[in-house]
Amino acid sequence: MMERDQGEPQMSTKRAGLDETEQQALHDLEQVACKSICVLDDGVKWNSFGIGIEGGHVRQLGLYGLALHTLPVSLGNFSKLQALYLGKNQISSLPAEIVNLTSLQWLDLRKNQLKTLPREIGRLSSLETFYVQRNQLSSLPESIGDLEILQNLNLYMNRLTSLPRTMGNLASLEILNLGLNKLSTIPDEIGNLCNLRVLSLYSNNLISLPESMGNLESLRELKLYQNKLTTLPESIGKLESLKVLDLHWNQLVSIPRMFGNLVSLERVDLSGNKLSSLPETLGNLSSLVLLNLGFNVLTSIPRAMGNLASLRTLELSRNNLPSLPETMGDLSSLQKLTLDKNQLTSLPSTIGNLTSLTWLNLENNQLISLPESITRLGSLYKLILRGNPVASVPGSTGELIDILGQGGCEVVT
Numbered sequence: 001m002m003e004r005d006q007g008e009p010q011m012s013t014k015r016a017g018l019d020e021t022e023q024q025a026l027h028d029l030e031q032v033a034c035k036s037i038c039v040l041d042d043g044v045k046w047n048s049f050g051i052g053i054e055g056g057h058v059r060q061l062g063l064y065g066l067a068l069h070t071l072p073v074s075l076g077n078f079s080k081l082q083a084l085y086l087g088k089n090q091i092s093s094l095p096a097e098i099v100n101l102t103s104l105q106w107l108d109l110r111k112n113q114l115k116t117l118p119r120e121i122g123r124l125s126s127l128e129t130f131y132v133q134r135n136q137l138s139s140l141p142e143s144i145g146d147l148e149i150l151q152n153l154n155l156y157m158n159r160l161t162s163l164p165r166t167m168g169n170l171a172s173l174e175i176l177n178l179g180l181n182k183l184s185t186i187p188d189e190i191g192n193l194c195n196l197r198v199l200s201l202y203s204n205n206l207i208s209l210p211e212s213m214g215n216l217e218s219l220r221e222l223k224l225y226q227n228k229l230t231t232l233p234e235s236i237g238k239l240e241s242l243k244v245l246d247l248h249w250n251q252l253v254s255i256p257r258m259f260g261n262l263v264s265l266e267r268v269d270l271s272g273n274k275l276s277s278l279p280e281t282l283g284n285l286s287s288l289v290l291l292n293l294g295f296n297v298l299t300s301i302p303r304a305m306g307n308l309a310s311l312r313t314l315e316l317s318r319n320n321l322p323s324l325p326e327t328m329g330d331l332s333s334l335q336k337l338t339l340d341k342n343q344l345t346s347l348p349s350t351i352g353n354l355t356s357l358t359w360l361n362l363e364n365n366q367l368i369s370l371p372e373s374i375t376r377l378g379s380l381y382k383l384i385l386r387g388n389p390v391a392s393v394p395g396s397t398g399e400l401i402d403i404l405g406q407g408g409c410e411v412v413t
Contacts, residue, residue: 012038012039014039014053015039015051015053017053017056018053018056018057018058019056019057021074021077022057022058022077022078024074024077025058025072025074025075025076025077025078026051026058028072028074028075029061029063029071029072029074029075031072032068032070032071032072033063033066033068035049035066037049037050037051038050038051039051039052039053040052040060040062043060044060044061044062044083044085045062045085046062046064046085046087046108047062047064047065047085047087047088048062048064048085049062049063049064049065049066050062052083055080057078057079057080057081058078058080058081059080059081059082059083060081060082060083060084060085061078061081061083061084061085062085063085063086063089064085064086064087064088064089065087065088065089066089067089067090068086068089068090068091069089069090069091069092070091070093071086071091071094071095071098072095073095073096073097074097075095075097075098075101076095076097076098076099076100076101077100078101079100079101079102079103080103081101081103081104082103082104082105082106082126083104083105083106083107083108084101084104084106084107084108085106085108086108086109086112087108087109087110087111087112087131088110088111088112089111089112090112090113091109091112091113091114092112092113092114092115093114093115093116094109094114094117094118096118096119096120098118098124099118099120099121099123099124100123101124102123102124102125102126103126104124104126104127105126105127105128105129106127106128106129107124107127107129107130107131108129108131109131109132109135110131110132110133110134110135110154111133111134111135112134112135113135113136114132114135114136114137115135115136115137115138116137116139116141117132117137117140117141117144118141119141119143120141120143121141121143121144121147122141122143122144122145122146122147123143123146124147125146125147125148125149126149127147127149127150128149128150128151128152129150129151129152130147130150130152130153130154131152131154132153132154132155132158133154133155133156133157133158133177134156134157134158135157135158136158136159137155137158137159137160138158138159138160138161139160139161139162139164140155140160140163140164140167141164142164142166143166144164144166144167144170145164145165145166145167145168145169145170146166146169147170148169148170148171148172149172150170150172150173151172151173151174151175152173152174152175153170153173153175153176153177154175154177155176155177155178155181156177156178156179156180156181156200157179157180157181158180158181159181159182160178160181160182160183161181161182161183161184162183162185163178163183163186163187163190164187165187165188165189166189167187167189167190167193168187168188168189168190168191168192168193169189169192170193171192171193171194171195172195173193173195173196174195174196174197174198174218175196175197175198176193176196176198176199176200177198177200178199178200178201178204179200179201179202179203179204179223180202180203180204181203181204182204182205183201183204183205183206184204184205184206184207185206185207185208186201186206186209186210186213187210188210188211188212189212190210190212190213190216191210191211191212191213191214191215191216192212192215193216194215194216194217194218195218196216196218196219197218197219197220197221198219198220198221199216199219199221199222199223200221200223201222201223201224201227202223202224202225202226202227202246203225203226203227204226204227205227205228206224206227206228206229207227207228207229207230208229208230208231208233209224209229209232209233209236210233211233211234211235212235213233213235213236213239214233214234214235214236214237214238214239215235215238216239217238217239217240217241218241219239219241219242220241220242220243220244221242221243221244221245222239222242222244222245222246223244223246224245224246224247224250225246225247225248225249225250225269226248226249226250227250228250228251229247229250229251229252230250230251230252230253231252231253231254231256232247232252232255232256232259233256234256234258235258236256236258236259236262237256237257237258237259237260237261237262238258238261239262240261240262240263240264241264242262242264242265243264243265243266243267243287244265244266244267245262245265245267245268245269246267246268246269247268247269247270247273248269248270248271248272248273248292249271249272249273250272250273251273251274252270252273252274252275253273253274253275253276254275254277255270255275255278255279255282256279257279257281258281259279259281259282260279260280260281260282260283260284260285261281261284262285263284263285263286263287264287265285265287265288266287266288266289266290266310267288267289267290268285268288268290268291268292269290269292270291270292270293270296271292271293271294271295271296271315272294272295272296273295273296274296274297275293275296275297275298276296276297276298276299277298277299277300278293278298278301278302278305279302280302280303280304281304282302282304282305282308283302283303283304283305283306283307283308284304284307285308286307286308286309286310287310288308288310288311289310289311289312289313290311290312290313291308291311291313291314291315292313292315293314293315293316293319294315294316294317294318294319294338295317295318295319296318296319297319297320298316298319298320298321299319299320299321299322300321300323301316301321301324301325301328302325303325303326303327304327305325305327305328305331306325306326306327306328306329306330306331307327307330308331309330309331309332309333310333311331311333311334312333312334312335312336312356313334313335313336314331314334314336314337314338315336315338316337316338316339316342317338317339317340317341317342317361318340318341318342319341319342320342320343321339321342321343321344322342322343322344322345323344323345323346323348324339324344324347324348324351325348326348326349326350327350328348328350328351328354329348329349329350329351329352329353329354330350330353331354332353332354332355332356333356334354334356334357335356335357335358335359335379336357336358336359337354337357337359337360337361338359338361339360339361339362339365340361340362340363340364340365340384340387341363341364341365342364342365343365343366344362344365344366344367345365345366345367345368346367346368346369346371347362347367347370347371347374348371349371349372349373350373351371351373351374351377352371352372352373352374352375352376352377353373353376354377355376355377355378355379356379357377357379357380358379358380358381358382359380359381359382360377360380360382360383360384361384362383362384362385362388363384363385363386363387363388363412364386364387364388365387365388366388366389367385367388367389367390368388368389368390369390370390370400370401372400374400374404375400375403375404375407377404377409378407380404380407380409381408381409381410382409382410382412383401383404383409383410383411383412384412385401385411385412385413386412386413401413
């Protein structure tokens, strides 16, 4: 039996003004949902249940979280529908008639059980935002490339093993999320997405990237973590607008020299790879604020790293570093430095120049002494020294530790 919200009139004035085909479609939807569908005057959101009516037509339709398994073919009757929210249901397929919704600008199908999309999905010529995350898609129809004004496409957490080459036709696309799929390759045509600003390819099975990725001149964020990449294409150095690059937990053994051309980079995560060295060109990244190089096999740090004047966080935990270059003292903006679990036997005297430093982790190294200059770290509030011989050495080193403690720094030994 169909539920009706208490106090709701049998039919609102707005709803009564709909034409016969839209009335029929609403009736069919109510039969499927086993609930009456009310008009929401405050607007329909992604997690709403109800409709929005303007100009005598249904413009927004929300059927969120109703455990729906199917949709009626009459759904295609809503010729003026602009937003359709069908998230958190149990829909395994869409009626072919959905492609008749040529006014649709926003389609949200997140958290369903879709295994395929309609072959002619490309007929949704007005679509700007398309959310299909958390479904069971293993492939995409070729016609997806016909969505010429699509700006945001979310395919996160599906079962995609490949992408159609036609995706390169999505010239208006700005945000593309393909995270948590089963992709092992990316088609060359992805380099045609000239307006792409955010590209997420994390948690796939990628072993390489096409050279054409260097053509993504508008790209601001590139998320490639948790893949199987061993190298990066030289063309990555052409992404001069890139601000965020996340490559943690791959299998990278080297970084190309062209990496130093990414002068807009602000945040880089290269942790959990197999890097034993870094190019000197890394020092060209003058906008860099965060650099994570932890969990690699680095045996040295390039002297040019001292040029990173904007750097505030430097993570070097769990490497094989026996020493640091004197130029580390030039990192005038550095606030956090983690060097735990390396093979350091000493620190450069220039470390005392890091007057902005608030956190210094030196745990589990081979330090037997500290430079006197360390007492100049007036902003330091935490120094972690446990797991070093220095932690038990009396005399001048102990006095240095005492001085730091008197200045308000917590010293962990």
